[in-house]
Amino acid sequence: MLKSILSSLFVIVAFLLQAQTYYVFVGAYVPNAADQGINVYVLDANTGQLQHKSLCPNQLNPSYLNISPNGKYLYAATEARVPKGGSVSSYVFDSISGKLTFINKQISGGENPVYVSVHKSGQWVVNANYSEASVSAYSVNANGSLNPPSQVLQYTEGSKVVQDRQAIAHTHSCVFSPKYDQVIVPDLGADKLRIFNFDPKAKEPLSPANPDGQASPAGSGPRHFAFHPNQKFAYCIEEMSGTVSAYRYKKGKLSSIQNIPAHPQEITTGFSGADIHASPDGRFLYASNRGNENNIAIYAIHPGKGTLTNVGYQTTFGNHPRNFTLDPTGKFLLVANMLSNSIVVFKRDVQTGLLSKVSMLEGILSPSCLKVRAYQN
Known part of the structure; x- marks a missing residue:
């Protein structure tokens, strides 16, 4: 009887997987917009192979991407590398044809927009600018287009621990x-995790929380941040010190619980931490290292304490893993090797957290960001 039930469940799961298309959106650094843009691939949910689907061309440096909750719209940080020249762009995605179409763009409030996030309502987009140290908020229209920024909050003072x-x-x-x-x-410059309250009903939704942040270790350079699926813990990759900090998150406040190396003991210089994500099952944390390493650090997460134990490192088979992501099921981990123009797909062992390469795409110009979403066929 049990065997029959398990067999039926397997058939149902297999059917559901086949009924979904896993699209992969690839942002890149393409300073000559005529060269490339945002590429769209299909991820085979069984084999991990990637197949090219479409290209949204002539997009200047769509370096970081994010997707609206309904999957219909995509937003990109588009760097210009000139004062106040950066922008945030919006696109509409047709999941039937697999095509992405540009809608509009708005100024970002800086020259180096490096990150965008979308509110669960789909009615707000938030952007972070690196060079000018500012955070911008945009309201979103019903057609996915962006309004000019409702708010731009700028910061100036760095920690000066590492002067340059x-x-x-x-x-x-x-x-x-x-x-x-x-x-x-x-x-990164202030060695601080800034915390803002967000009111989606307000014209200017961002306001500094009280207290307005959590200090990071001196000279660490906090870069990317990820919450644990249980919402109780959070993790930050620190670019300059080659470390990861673990935090408890409670009542809108962060409290430090651990700081752990993201590199093997024999690596003593050249740290360049980049990206960080927890697995959907909450059992493992992954962090990418560029610089002298070009690997993914793998940690087991203590289910009750949120603390980390290193269980291994996985080479990314390329240079400069600026960004990586996991598919919604947690079966695959995909890495963008920006300086070696490749995307590598790893299969994830759900019991050990370890990774094994299953496919590799080469010749992709400077991939800098990967986003994966499942769409119903």
Whole structure:
């Protein structure tokens, strides 16, 4: 009887997987917009192979991407590398044809927008600018287009611990809290996790929380941030010190519980932490290292304490893993090797957390961001 039930469940799961298409959106650094844009691939949910589906061309440096909750719209941080020239762009996605179409763009409030996040309502987009250390909020129209920024909050003072990198503030990402009532903003230049309250009904939705942040280790350079699926813990990859900090998150406040190396003991210089994500099952945390390493650090997460134990490192088979992501099921982990122009897909062992390469695409110009979403056929 049990065997029959399990067999039936397997058939149902297999059918559901076949009934979905897993699209992969690839942002990139393409300073000559005529070269490329945003590429769209299909991820085979069984094999991990990637097949090219479409290209939204002539997009300048769509370096970081995010998707609306309904999957219909995509937003990109588009760097210009000229003063006040950065922008945030919006696109509409047709999941039947697999085509992405540009809608409009608005100024970002800086030259180096590096991160965008979308509110659960789909009615707000938040952006972080690195060079000017500012955070911008945009209201979204019914057709997915962006209005001019409703708010731009700018910061100047850096920690000055590492003078050439921290003379001024550098906001590097902006992540909504699990309830979407706050935004966490790692500031690499200030060694601080800035915390903003977010009111989606307000014309200017962002306001500094009280207290307005959590200090990071001196000279660490906090970069990217991820919440645990249980919403009780959170993790930050620190670019300059090659470390990961673990936090408890309670009543809108962060409290430090651990700081752990993201690199093997034999690596002593050249740290360049980049991206960080927890697995959907909440059992493992992954962090990417560029610089002298080019690997993914793998940690087991203590279910009750949220603390981390390193269980291994996985080479990314490329150079400069600026960004990576996991598919919604947690079966695959995909890495963008920006300086070696490749995307590598790993299968994830759900019991050990370890990774094994299943496919690799080469010749993709400077991939910098990957987003995966399942769409019903």
